[in-house]
Every structure is written in C-alpha cells, then in structure tokens.
Amino acid sequence: xxxxxxxxxxxxxxxxxxxxxxxLDNRAVAAVEQGDETGFRELWSQMLELVAxxxxxxxxxxxxxxxxxxxxxxITFAEAKGEFTGDGLIPD
Amino acid sequence: xxxxxGRMSTVIKAKISRMLDRAEDPGExxxxxxxKQVELLQNVxxxxxxxxxxxxxxxxQSSKLEQNIVKLDTQARQxxxxxxxxxxxxxxERKTLAQTELQSLDSQVKELEGQQEALTANxxxxxxxxxxxxxxxxxxxxQYSAAEAQVRISEAANGVGEQMxxxxxxxxxxxxxxxxxxARASAVxxxxxxxxxEDLSQLGGGQDxxxxxLSELTSGAQxxxxxxxxxxxxxxxGGDAPALEQGEEKA
Numbered sequence: 623x624x625x626x627x628x629x630x631x632x633x634x635x636x637x638x639x640x641x642x643x644x645x646l647d648n649r650a651v652a653a654v655e656q657g658d659e660t661g662f663r664e665l666w667s668q669m670l671e672l673v674a675x676x677x678x679x680x681x682x683x684x685x686x687x688x689x690x691x692x693x694x695x696x697i698t699f700a701e702a703k704g705e706f707t708g709d710g711l712i713p714d
Numbered sequence: 715x716x717x718x719x720g721r722m723s724t725v726i727k728a729k730i731s732r733m734l735d736r737a738e739d740p741g742e743x744x745x746x747x748x749x750k751q752v753e754l755l756q757n758v759x760x761x762x763x764x765x766x767x768x769x770x771x772x773x774x775q776s777s778k779l780e781q782n783i784v785k786l787d788t789q790a791r792q793x794x795x796x797x798x799x800x801x802x803x804x805x806x807e808r809k810t811l812a813q814t815e816l817q818s819l820d821s822q823v824k825e826l827e828g829q830q831e832a833l834t835a836n837x838x839x840x841x842x843x844x845x846x847x848x849x850x851x852x853x854x855x856x857q858y859s860a861a862e863a864q865v866r867i868s869e870a871a872n873g874v875g876e877q878m879x880x881x882x883x884x885x886x887x888x889x890x891x892x893x894x895x896x897a898r899a900s901a902v903x904x905x906x907x908x909x910x911x912e913d914l915s916q917l918g919g920g921q922d923x924x925x926x927x928l929s930e931l932t933s934g935a936q937x938x939x940x941x942x943x944x945x946x947x948x949x950x951x952g953g954d955a956p957a958l959e960q961g962e963e964k965a
Contacts, residue, residue: 626876629884685850687876694887 624680625673626688627695633677643672643690647706654706659699662706670695741855747878748851751844754885755837761892762833768899769826772819779816783809794941795948802944806937822902829895836888843881850877 623640626632635643646669653661669692680686693705786809793801 626880628880629887685854685877691876691880694884 623689624686625677625690625692627670627673627692629694632680632684632686632688633673634680635673635677639672639676640689643669646672650702651706654699654702662699662702666697666702741851744851744854744878747882748844748848751847751878751881751885754882754889755840755844758833758837758840758885758888758892761889761896762830762837764896765826765830765833765892765899768896768903769823769830771903772823772826772899776816776819776823779812779819783812783816786812790940791944791948794944799941803937803941806940806944809940810936826895826899826902833888833892833895836891840881840885840888843884847877847881 623635623637624632625635625643646665650662650665650669653659653665673692693701697705786805790802790805790809793799793805
C-alpha cells in the first residue's frame with residue numbers, strides 16, 4: 623500500500639502493515655477524543671516510525687494515488703482534533 | 715481502508731481529480747494550480763520578510779537599551795561623586811530594570827530568530843516541491859496530448875491531483891504559521907514600544923507605581939551591591955556637605 627505523509631512524500635509499505643496502522647489510527651482517534659495529548663503524541667510517533675521502518679520512499683517520477691494520507695509530521699494537537707475524528711473520513 | 719487518514723486531503727484531492735477529469739484541457743487546470751502555488755509561496759515569503767523586519771526593530775531597541783544601561787551607570791557614578799547617593803540609587807534601580815528588560819528582549823529576539831530559520835527552511839522545501847510539481851505537470855500534459863484527448867490518464871491524474879492537494883495544504887499551513895509568527899512578532903514590538911524603558915534613561919521623573927515598587931524590592935539587593943562597589947571604586951565618595959550642595963545647585 624502507498625502511504626503519504628502530508629507535506630513530506632509517499633512511501634510504499636507492505637500490505638500487512640495496514641492493520642497495524644489502522645489500529646494505531648483508531649487508538650489515536652480515541653486519544654484525541656479524550657483530550658489526551660501525551661497519548662496522542664506517543665501513538666503518532668509510532669505511526670511515523672512504522673512508515674519510516676517499513677516504508678520505501680516512492681520515486682519522484684512515480685505518479686500514484688495514496689491509499690492512506692497521514693497528516694503532516696509536525697501536526698499540532700489542535701490540528702489533530704480536526705484530522706483524527708471518528709467520522710473524519712468524509713465520503714466523496 | 716475505513717477509518718484511516720486522508721480526511722481533509724482526501725476531500726481536496728477528490729475535488730482536484732474531478733476538476734481534472736472534467737476539464738477540457740487538464741493541462742490548463744494543472745498550469746493554473748501551479749500558478750496558484752507560486753503565488754501562495756510568495757505570501758509565505760512576504761510573511762517571513764515581515765518577521766525579519768520585526769526582529770531587526772527589536773534588535774535596534776535592544777542596542778538602544780544597552781546604551782541606556784551604560785548611560786545610567788555613568789549617571790550613577792556622577793551622582794555618587796557629587797554626594798547624591800539618592801540619585802545614584804535611583805539611577806542604579808533604573809539600570810537594573812533596564813537590564814531585566816534587555817534580557818527578556820534578547821530572548822524574544824532569539825526566539826524570533828529560531829522561528830525565522832524554521833520558516834525559511836520550510837519555504838525552501840516547498841519551493842523544491844513546487845518545482846517538482848512543475849516537472850510532473852509537464853509530463854502529464856505531454857501524455858495527455860499524446861493520447862489525443864480520448865484516453866483517460868486517470869491514475870496519473872489522480873496522483874498529480876493528490877500531490878497538488880498536498881502541496882496546497884502544505885503551503886497553506888506554512889502561510890498560517892508565518893502569519894502567527896508575524897502577529898506575535900508585531901505584538902512583541904508593540905509591547906516594547908509601549909514599554910517603560912523610554913523614560914528609564916531620564917533621571918528624576920520619580921513615578922512610583924506598584925510595578926516600580928515591586929521591582930525595587932527585588933532589585934534592591936543588587937542596587938545595594940552595586941552602590942557599595944561604586945563607592946569603593948570612587949574612594950570615600952559622598953558624605954561631605956559641600957559636594958551635596960553642589961549637586962543640589964545643579965539639579
């Protein structure tokens with residue numbers, strides 16, 4: 623699967639990582655909903671770590687849609703409240 | 715991938731993809747998008763320039779403050795050599811106040827400098843990304859005309875649409891950050907302008923509001939220290955009556 627980190631670039635990850643990423647994302651949503659900034663920070667850095675460890679950066683020449691778009695690395699907690707929400711994925 | 719990321723960017727991405735899909739000439743849409751990005755980046759650059767201007771003004775105020783500190787020190791010495799310990803004390807009190815002010819000003823300048831560096835690095839990164847986008851856009855345009863307008867190059871168009879959306883968001887974010895910094899920088903400037911240290915250099919204006927009294931309390935020990943040091947330096951300065959009379963005549 624292809625993951626984009628906003629403002630950074632695209633990475634190719636093994637499909638098995640989807641579940642792990644999804645789980646971290648769900649927990650991040652929960653942390654944000656509880657106003658738990660420390661918890662969110664921890665989960666967010668785990669998500670970035672997963673991409674850094676398992677992902678290979680896509681070539682600049684490649685033009686591909688991403689399966690997942692993550693927010694910018696330096697996302698603030700206030701911004702996270704807008705991104706990590708229960709029904710954040712708005713259908714087209 | 716239900717529930718996972720994409721959110722804001724997904725919506726914009728979808729919009730751009732639809733726009734590209736519907737456009738009679740996707741090349742034009744891409745050109746327009748590129749043009750927009752370049753314009754937005756100009757705003758970021760302008761914002762950074764404003765932050766730099768604020769920083770420079772604060773630096774100027776900082777050096778003015780340094781001069782005042784030297785001046786107050788000299789005045790304290792003069793007052794003491796003329797036996798006016800009361801005036802010397804006042805001058806030293808103001809010097810202490812000015813030193814505190816200088817410290818906070820310098821740390822503000824330092825912080826602005828750090829922020830300015832971060833904003834500039836960000837701006838350069840965005841500039842590179844926009845340049846990359848320009849290259850990709852040309853590739854897409856070439857492919858499109860080669861396909862004689864019939865074949866959808868939707869995968870590539872989606873890819874470039876996503877990149878365009880992402881770049882747009884990144885630039886937007888940089889602009890927001892720069893705007894915040896600019897606002898903060900000018901707020902600090904305003905504060906410093908309205909601050910007390912303009913009258914710090916004038917001796918004898920004696921205003922004793924609570925702030926002053928409080929800072930006198932905290933700076934009292936330091937003032938005492940400096941005063942006795944100064945006295946020691948000047949030899950047995952002060953105390954004799956003629957010097958005191960002279961001082962009063964001058965005042």
